[in-house]
Amino acid sequence: MKVSILGGGGFLGRKLAARLAADGTLGGKQVTALTLFDMAEPPAPPGAPFPVTTLAGDVVDLPEAAIPPGTEVVFHLAAVVSAAAEADYDLGRRVNLRGTDAVIDACRRLVAAGGPAPRVVFTSSVASFSATQADTLPDDARQVPGNSYGAQKAAAELILADASRRGFLDAVSIRLPTVIVRPGRPNKAASSFFSAIVREPLLGLDTDLPVADDFAVWVCSPRRAVDWLLHAAGMDTSTMGLDRSINPPGISTTVAHLLQALEEVQPGAGAKVHRVEDAAIAAIVGTWPPAFEPLRARTLGFAPHEPLVEVVRAFVEDDLAATRAERGLD
Numbered sequence: 001m002k003v004s005i006l007g008g009g010g011f012l013g014r015k016l017a018a019r020l021a022a023d024g025t026l027g028g029k030q031v032t033a034l035t036l037f038d039m040a041e042p043p044a045p046p047g048a049p050f051p052v053t054t055l056a057g058d059v060v061d062l063p064e065a066a067i068p069p070g071t072e073v074v075f076h077l078a079a080v081v082s083a084a085a086e087a088d089y090d091l092g093r094r095v096n097l098r099g100t101d102a103v104i105d106a107c108r109r110l111v112a113a114g115g116p117a118p119r120v121v122f123t124s125s126v127a128s129f130s131a132t133q134a135d136t137l138p139d140d141a142r143q144v145p146g147n148s149y150g151a152q153k154a155a156a157e158l159i160l161a162d163a164s165r166r167g168f169l170d171a172v173s174i175r176l177p178t179v180i181v182r183p184g185r186p187n188k189a190a191s192s193f194f195s196a197i198v199r200e201p202l203l204g205l206d207t208d209l210p211v212a213d214d215f216a217v218w219v220c221s222p223r224r225a226v227d228w229l230l231h232a233a234g235m236d237t238s239t240m241g242l243d244r245s246i247n248p249p250g251i252s253t254t255v256a257h258l259l260q261a262l263e264e265v266q267p268g269a270g271a272k273v274h275r276v277e278d279a280a281i282a283a284i285v286g287t288w289p290p291a292f293e294p295l296r297a298r299t300l301g302f303a304p305h306e307p308l309v310e311v312v313r314a315f316v317e318d319d320l321a322a323t324r325a326e327r328g329l330d
């Protein structure tokens with residue numbers, strides 16, 4: 001099975017590539033080739049038991065080699081993330097909308113040439129909804145985004161569902177929760193602080209908290225996000241009908257509970273978190289739903305989430321040492 005990851009150099013793209021390299025299989029089938037595509041040439045995962053091609057380019061002008069003929073699974077992760085898409089409307093619209101158009105056209109060309117319709121696993125976002133802090137959203141909640149990134153993700157879901165109906169591809173869009181704990185440095189996602197309030201104290205560094213301690217958020221771990229992407233790549237889509245989008249089974253937590261989990265793993269670490277209000281960040285994340293009732297995802301076999309303290313421990317096990325080295329903190 002040939003697999004492509006668009007956005008293969010990003011946080012989740014690298015984790016996904018590493019997992020494919022470790023497993024060697026996807027959905028019970030042997031992976032025979034992996035293509036990683038991103039703006040800068042992504043690193044190949046070490047020890048992959050199959051050939052890995054790494055390519056640099058723009059998803060909007062998607063080169064043919066990014067999704068070679070015979071590709072069965074495309075993970076479309078390439079995106080301009082939330083705060084960046086809000087700050088630069090043209091860039092977000094270009095990459096998040098036109099980039100998805102380009103993915104559809106590439107798949108369409110493969111089908112027109114007689115190939116199978118590739119499974120496209122698309123990373124949509126919880127930011128495609130808006131809600132109050134008191135809401136729990138059912139599976140059929142309407143997407144009424146409160147920011148440009150969310151609007152672009154919702155629009156991409158729709159055109160991918162239509163392309164599936166037309167047989168150009170076979171899409172599963174996963175509306176990912178805020179993925180914590182993100183390794184590396186703070187980034188331009190409005191949700192960056194949810195990771196920073198765990199990661200930075202574990203690195204011995206101070207960090208700011210821009211929202212109140214009782215702020216509620218829908219989260220998942222990178223491990224679980226990767227599990228869901230892999231499940232979406234291999235699952236039977238015949239029961240999904242026209243609705244190709246999934247609210248996966250994340251967990252609803254508050255900042256206070258997250259800091260409690262941090263304290264459990266490293267007592268005293270919470271003292272590094274400083275309350276500094278940021279109205280711009282609070283305005284973006286304040287419209288994101290804090291909880292879902294993801295019944296459809298459970299029916300479709302998406303794995304339930306591990307407890308919050310495991311999320312903090314997983315960061316320590318998987319990413320703390322590498323983050324420390326990358327940031328020159330050793």
Ligand SMILES: NC(=O)c1ccc[n+]([C@@H]2O[C@H](COP(=O)([O-])OP(=O)(O)OC[C@H]3O[C@@H](n4cnc5c(N)ncnc54)[C@H](O)[C@@H]3O)[C@@H](O)[C@H]2O)c1
Nearest residue numbers: 007009010011012039058059077078079123125176178179
């Ligand atoms: N991390 C989260 O909390 C979260 C939550 C919800 C949804 N998502 C979605 O999941 C996906 C992966 O997220 P991530 O956290 O790994 O983000 P990331 O920013 O680390 O990765 C996205 C990648 O897309 C690439 N990219 C941007 N513009 C591009 C272009 N024009 N051409 C080619 N590549 C381009 C970037 O270089 C980057 O490597 C994204 O689609 C994101 O919107 C993430």
